[in-house]
Amino acid sequence: MSGKADVWQGTLALMVLKTLQTMGPLHGYGIARRIEQTSGDVLSLNYGTLYPALLKLEQEGYIASEWGISDNNRKAKYYRLTRAGHKQLAREARQWEQATGIIERFLCPREEPQ
Amino acid sequence: MRSLRAWFLRLGGLFNKEQKDRELSAELESHLQMHVEDKLRSGMSAEEARRDAMMKLGGVESTKENYRERRGLPLFETLLQDFRFGARMLRRNPGFTAVAVLTLGLGIGANTAIFSVVNAVLLRRLPYDNGDRLVIVQQQAPRAGFLDVPFSVPELTDYRSQNRSLDALVEYHNMAFILLGRAEPERVRTGVVSWNFFDVFGVKPLMGRSFRSDDEKPGAPAVLLLSYEYWIRSFGGDPTVIDKTFTMNDRLHTVIGVLPPLPQYPDENDVYMPTTACPFRSDPRMIANRQDRMMRAFGLRKPGMRVSQVEADLTGIVRNMQRAYPDIYPAAFDVGTRTVSLRDEMTHEARPTMLVLLGAAGFVLLIACANVANLNLARMVRRERELAVRTALGAGRMRLFRQLLTESFLLALAGGALGLLLAHNCLALLVKFVALFTSRAGEIRIDGTVLLFTLAVAVVTSLISGSAAALHTTATGATDLKEGSAQSTVGMGRRRLRDVLIVSQVAVSFLLLIGAGLMLRSFMNLQHVDPGFQPENVLTMRLNLNFTKYDNDDKRRAFFESLLDKLQGQPGVRSGAATMTFPLEGMQPMRNDFKIEGQTQSQAMPIGDFRVVSPGYFETLRIPISEGRDFTRGDRPGAPDVAIVNRSAARHFWGTQDPIGKRISTDNGKTWIQIVGVVGDVKQYGLNQDAADELYFPLANSPLLNGDLVVKTAVDPLSIARKVIEQIYEIDPNQPAARVRSLEQVRSDSIAAPRLTTDLLALFALLALAIAAAGIGGVMALAVSQRTHEIGVRMAIGALPHEILRMVLRRGLALTAIGVALGLFGALALTRILRGLLFEVTPTDPLTFMAVAAVLVLAALVACYLPARRAARVDPMVALRCE
Numbered sequence: 001m002s003g004k005a006d007v008w009q010g011t012l013a014l015m016v017l018k019t020l021q022t023m024g025p026l027h028g029y030g031i032a033r034r035i036e037q038t039s040g041d042v043l044s045l046n047y048g049t050l051y052p053a054l055l056k057l058e059q060e061g062y063i064a065s066e067w068g069i070s071d072n073n074r075k076a077k078y079y080r081l082t083r084a085g086h087k088q089l090a091r092e093a094r095q096w097e098q099a100t101g102i103i104e105r106f107l108c109p110r111e112e113p114q
Numbered sequence: 115m116r117s118l119r120a121w122f123l124r125l126g127g128l129f130n131k132e133q134k135d136r137e138l139s140a141e142l143e144s145h146l147q148m149h150v151e152d153k154l155r156s157g158m159s160a161e162e163a164r165r166d167a168m169m170k171l172g173g174v175e176s177t178k179e180n181y182r183e184r185r186g187l188p189l190f191e192t193l194l195q196d197f198r199f200g201a202r203m204l205r206r207n208p209g210f211t212a213v214a215v216l217t218l219g220l221g222i223g224a225n226t227a228i229f230s231v232v233n234a235v236l237l238r239r240l241p242y243d244n245g246d247r248l249v250i251v252q253q254q255a256p257r258a259g260f261l262d263v264p265f266s267v268p269e270l271t272d273y274r275s276q277n278r279s280l281d282a283l284v285e286y287h288n289m290a291f292i293l294l295g296r297a298e299p300e301r302v303r304t305g306v307v308s309w310n311f312f313d314v315f316g317v318k319p320l321m322g323r324s325f326r327s328d329d330e331k332p333g334a335p336a337v338l339l340l341s342y343e344y345w346i347r348s349f350g351g352d353p354t355v356i357d358k359t360f361t362m363n364d365r366l367h368t369v370i371g372v373l374p375p376l377p378q379y380p381d382e383n384d385v386y387m388p389t390t391a392c393p394f395r396s397d398p399r400m401i402a403n404r405q406d407r408m409m410r411a412f413g414l415r416k417p418g419m420r421v422s423q424v425e426a427d428l429t430g431i432v433r434n435m436q437r438a439y440p441d442i443y444p445a446a447f448d449v450g451t452r453t454v455s456l457r458d459e460m461t462h463e464a465r466p467t468m469l470v471l472l473g474a475a476g477f478v479l480l481i482a483c484a485n486v487a488n489l490n491l492a493r494m495v496r497r498e499r500e501l502a503v504r505t506a507l508g509a510g511r512m513r514l515f516r517q518l519l520t521e522s523f524l525l526a527l528a529g530g531a532l533g534l535l536l537a538h539n540c541l542a543l544l545v546k547f548v549a550l551f552t553s554r555a556g557e558i559r560i561d562g563t564v565l566l567f568t569l570a571v572a573v574v575t576s577l578i579s580g581s582a583a584a585l586h587t588t589a590t591g592a593t594d595l596k597e598g599s600a601q602s603t604v605g606m607g608r609r610r611l612r613d614v615l616i617v618s619q620v621a622v623s624f625l626l627l628i629g630a631g632l633m634l635r636s637f638m639n640l641q642h643v644d645p646g647f648q649p650e651n652v653l654t655m656r657l658n659l660n661f662t663k664y665d666n667d668d669k670r671r672a673f674f675e676s677l678l679d680k681l682q683g684q685p686g687v688r689s690g691a692a693t694m695t696f697p698l699e700g701m702q703p704m705r706n707d708f709k710i711e712g713q714t715q716s717q718a719m720p721i722g723d724f725r726v727v728s729p730g731y732f733e734t735l736r737i738p739i740s741e742g743r744d745f746t747r748g749d750r751p752g753a754p755d756v757a758i759v760n761r762s763a764a765r766h767f768w769g770t771q772d773p774i775g776k777r778i779s780t781d782n783g784k785t786w787i788q789i790v791g792v793v794g795d796v797k798q799y800g801l802n803q804d805a806a807d808e809l810y811f812p813l814a815n816s817p818l819l820n821g822d823l824v825v826k827t828a829v830d831p832l833s834i835a836r837k838v839i840e841q842i843y844e845i846d847p848n849q850p851a852a853r854v855r856s857l858e859q860v861r862s863d864s865i866a867a868p869r870l871t872t873d874l875l876a877l878f879a880l881l882a883l884a885i886a887a888a889g890i891g892g893v894m895a896l897a898v899s900q901r902t903h904e905i906g907v908r909m910a911i912g913a914l915p916h917e918i919l920r921m922v923l924r925r926g927l928a929l930t931a932i933g934v935a936l937g938l939f940g941a942l943a944l945t946r947i948l949r950g951l952l953f954e955v956t957p958t959d960p961l962t963f964m965a966v967a968a969v970l971v972l973a974a975l976v977a978c979y980l981p982a983r984r985a986a987r988v989d990p991m992v993a994l995r996c997e
Contacts, residue, residue, distance in 0.1 A: 028141065029148040047145070048172035051138075052184040059120040059184075072151065076144045077137075 218529025221482030223536030243316025322371025344384035425453035464551035490583035522580025530572035620933020630879035646796035652857035653831035670817035691731035742791030750814035763807035891977035906993025926978030
């Protein structure tokens with residue numbers, strides 16, 4: 001498994017939300033594949049963990065689901081972002097940027113003028 | 115918000131599970147197929163693709179399980195499961211369940227009942243709005259033996275004007291007046307109070323208005339407030355009673371209001387009037403006389419003032435009075451004041467008894483818990499296989515522990531429900547019992563606090579009774595599955611635990627039995643006390659003459675003399691007499707000082723209880739006249755003044771001298787009264803009280819306004835009560851008689867409180883004994899059934915049945931003996947708290963201790979006999995074959 005990163009705790013939800021925003025309504029398998037592709041196949045996602053995460057987001061009202069037909073005529077459950085989900089995504093993205101900004105400044109400090 | 119929404123959805127997830135499971139399966143299946151198709155497209159074989167998809171998902175079943183956990187509330191679900199399973203287990207064991215629920219129900223019921231009393235009487239605030247600030251003020255002269263001296267009007271004025279610690283000081287006294295204007299003349303108990311008495315207590319009228327300051331002005335129209343109880347009893351709750359007028363004391367009184375249904379303090383009265391309406395209290399001579407003391411006083415503490423500060427403040431006022439009137443407050447009497455909070459005063463009499471009963475009820479519950487714990491342990495033996503299977507199937511220790519505790523919680527809950535039912539049914543009886551101690555008894559009910567208490571007791575009970583079995587079972591681990599034997603051997607540990615439980619049950623039962631035994635002995639002593647009179651066949655009734663009609667001594671004397679004359683000829687009447695009070699009636703003593711001729715003035719004046727009786731009183735009550743003579747009709751004004759003393763007074767004041775012919779004075783030497791007789795001592799104030807020094811004076815010389823009629827009858831005294839009352843009506847049709855009772859009834863009422871306390875304690879102790887005996891018997895029976903094989907072997911190699919019998923009995927008795935020994939130590943330490951409740955029994959009375967030990971051992975012997983006999987009848991062939 002070396003060379004492949006595991007999904008960090010708590011980031012999976014953010015990834016799901018972002019994926020749904022970019023791609024529009026999508027089924028579970030699609031979301032999983034998309035996350036892996038976006039990461040350039042560096043991330044290794046255990047697909048089994050995706051479904052409880054989707055259920056949690058749905059219970060919290062950030063996404064909604066309904067049954068539909070996939071591209072190749074297969075019945076599948078489609079998830080889409082709700083309005084609350086859009087807001088939540090914006091909020092989490094902002095927090096994430098802040099957090100990474102701070103870490104970045106720690107790791108690569110710019111030279112301060114003396 | 116979001117998490118709350120999620121929680122509700124998860125709660126919803128507990129329902130309609132099957133459809134949701136189907137949906138999840140479909141979703142995962144479609145996921146897998148899409149995955150497989152992708153892989154097929156990229157050139158994998160079908161089998162490889164399927165395997166890869168499964169791997170990537172991480173197992174269909176575990177994904178489903180993770181999903182389900184997120185969907186519902188797992189902790190809640192297993193709890194529900196535990197409850198359902200527990201209920202099923204208990205249903206399958208109806209015998210065990212019934213015994214356990216009954217045992218716990220009795221234990222919890224006893225505690226709930228007693229707690230409802232403690233809660234109402236000792237814990238809850240007084241029902242008056244200002245309850246916490248109310249204090250009782252008493253004047254005392256401890257060195258003269260006066261602990262609660264009433265107040266005179268000038269004294270009240272001094273306290274009221276000089277104190278700096280009270281917002282208000284109100285007065286109270288009560289009288290029996292005759293109320294006319296209803297069908298029959300009615301004797302009404304009347305509270306005479308300051309106009310702001312009810313405002314100070316914080317009591318608002320149910321209807322109409324309360325007293326106003328105008329009502330207490332001299333010459334104001336007389337007004338009445340009715341007590342709620344009297345309004346219901348005599349007027350059927352008629353609201354039009356307001357503004358009705360009745361005649362009392364020759365004046366018209368207008369009803370202005372009705373009081374709410376609150377406990378009345380200090381006495382139960384029928385009506386209340388302001389002080390100016392009471393003809394005695396408003397008499398100018400009474401108002402002016404500092405030594406005419408009749409009133410009681412209640413104060414409202416200023417906020418922030420402690421009771422002790424109020425007491426100090428008022429004691430300062432007494433010092434001022436002492437300086438101003440040294441004759442009235444002699445230094446030798448050590449006059450002072452005492453201030454107590456009303457709440458303490460109302461409940462201090464009930465407190466020790468209630469706490470003892472609460473303790474006893476607690477002990478009963480403890481025994482019940484130990485018993486159910488033992489039953490649980492015994493049941494675990496039979497459930498070992500089930501628990502082993504569940505452990506093998508992966509149930510964790512915590513999970514099993516929780517399961518077993520849930521079961522005992524269910525038991526305790528059912529026991530609690532039963533207990534509540536029992537307590538509810540006993541409440542009316544308890545109220546009657548507690549009313550003997552405190553006027554707060556009417557407040558007893560099962561309220562939210564009591565329900566919470568019962569629930570808490572049930573929870574604690576389930577922990578105590580269940581954790582022993584649960585801990586033990588899960589700690590040792592049910593590992594005997596492989597043996598596959600129904601007759602698994604019992605670990606030493608569990609047997610020892612059961613023994614410990616039995617020993618503690620015996621020990622606690624011993625404690626309770628000792629408590630009950632001591633109370634019983636004390637009560638028997640009380641009952642065998644010689645009261646100094648014979649209560650058999652004596653009729654008593656209270657006569658409160660209408661003082662406006664009987665306004666001088668001659669009229670009063672004539673009334674009593676003609677009444678006694680009329681009674682003399684009546685069939686069924688042996689003798690009759692009039693008296694100020696009779697023994698055990700519960701009247702406050704009329705204690706006065708007097709002078710003895712020839713004794714020096716330097717000592718403090720002697721003090722005695724003064725009584726006024728007609729001739730024939732001693733004969734009627736069979737009080738022996740040991741020297742001299744009884745009063746006669748000739749002892750009246752004009753003849754020499756005479757008095758009779760009791761033996762105690764004779765010994766006390768004249769020592770070895772003969773008191774007959776000696777003289778005393780009650781008016782500081784102006785007139786002298788000759789002692790003409792000595793009578794026996796009488797238990798005047800209670801069977802447990804020593805006789806006081808008594809001085810009797812003839813009724814003809816100080817005719818009473820309020821007195822009792824006592825009649826010795828040849829038949830059942832109450833059967834001729836009506837005839838006696840008719841004689842009274844013949845003399846005065848407007849003269850009611852009240853409190854018609856037989857003297858035996860009075861005597862029995864006077865010891866009702868200790869009798870009922872004894873009954874309750876005995877009930878608890880017997881309950882404990884029965885539970886403990888059943889426990890011993892049960893444990894021995896279990897031991898026998900588990901040792902059937904061993905017993906069979908013993909008998910096969912020659913043990914005789916009676917040896918087996920003895921072996922089992924010996925074991926049961928050994929446990930009992932240890933329990934009794936431990937209980938003995940506990941009893942020696944604990945019975946001291948009973949001391950205040952006991953009469954002429956020491957808390958370590960050896961006879962009681964021995965008798966109780968014998969009873970316990972006997973009960974244990976009986977309980978062990980059945981299983982022992984079964985053991986002795988074991989057929990060795992059968993016992994050996996069953997292995």
